[in-house]
Amino acid sequence: MSQLTAIAFDADDTLWQNEAFFRMTQARFLELLAPHADAANLETRLVAAERRNIGAYGFGVKGFTLSMIETAIEVTEGRVPAGVIGQILGMGRDMLAHSVDLLPHAESAVRHAHEAGFRVLLITKGDLLHQERKLAQSGLGELFHGVEIVSDKTPEVYVRAFARHGLQADQAMMIGNSMKSDVLPMLEAGGWGVFVPHELEWAFERANAPEDHPRFRRISDLGALPALIDSLT
Missing domain, CATH: 3.40.50.1000 (HAD superfamily/HAD-like)
Structure with missing residues (x-):
């Protein structure tokens, strides 16, 4: 040996700790997009976006934030309000600033x-x-x-x-x-x-x-x- x-x-x-912050942010995302899709469908589509994007964005908060934005655009068929995109970006900033x-x-x-x-x-x-x-x-x-x-x-x-x-x-x-x-x-x-x-x-x-x-x-x-x-x- x-x-x-x-x-x-x-x-x-x-x-x-790391995953706990992703889980909390994902819960906020599902609540934010609830008027446009049910939670199970949203979660499935978000996970799919993350898997697709790892090769381009890598691992971490920034890639996760971009995947949330992409999912929001998809489930609303491009009609997601700018204010919602702003809130998603804010979630990403909160994760980056977390203790x-x-x-x-x-x-x-x-x-x-x-x-x-x-x-x-x-x-x-x-x-x-x-x-x-x-x-x-x-x-x-x-x-x-x-x-x-x-x-x-x-x-x-x-x-x-x-x-x-x-x-x-x-x-x-x-x-x-x-x-x-x-x-x-x-x-x-x-x-x-x-x-x-x-x-x-x-x-x-x-x-x-x-x-x-x-x-x-x-x-x-x-x-x-x-x-x-x-x-x-």
Whole structure:
């Protein structure tokens, strides 16, 4: 077994809350457009727009806001009032300005990895400016040796991300709440993939767990991470 030298964390819904704000905004959107379509149809069309647009807009609040606007135009057949578009834009601004709420044990888990002598990275998807702002507000910035804000997470992205910091993916661990983005591609890159479930899961990030993989681990929350790290070293 390769020596573990680096530990990487996902950000959204691993270290701090994120999906909850999307859910609250989506509820406001469904209420706003209720005169034009029923909630189930609106939600289905919004999810479809998000999936269509990820390749063009990427992950994050800005792409979500554009998908809401696109859906509003579609369901009203182009008759959506300018005032409604303005309100949707306001929802997006509110999300971008929202405070950063750390999840339980987030700081202690990152600090343990740092103080244990590992190279500690943050590898996250999303909008560059927004993720940089959240990291600055989190108070965790000084604990990371490097930050990688990527458009997607694939085995190749992980290999390149660790290599930029003089590290090897097969000597690294990736910790996150997404089986699809944080665990599976990291295992394919040769490293450890640690799944930390969040109570809210975006449908796009669901995938089956590789229960029999020798480098797959599942913990209930970040409070269990120090013991897991120590057991592998």
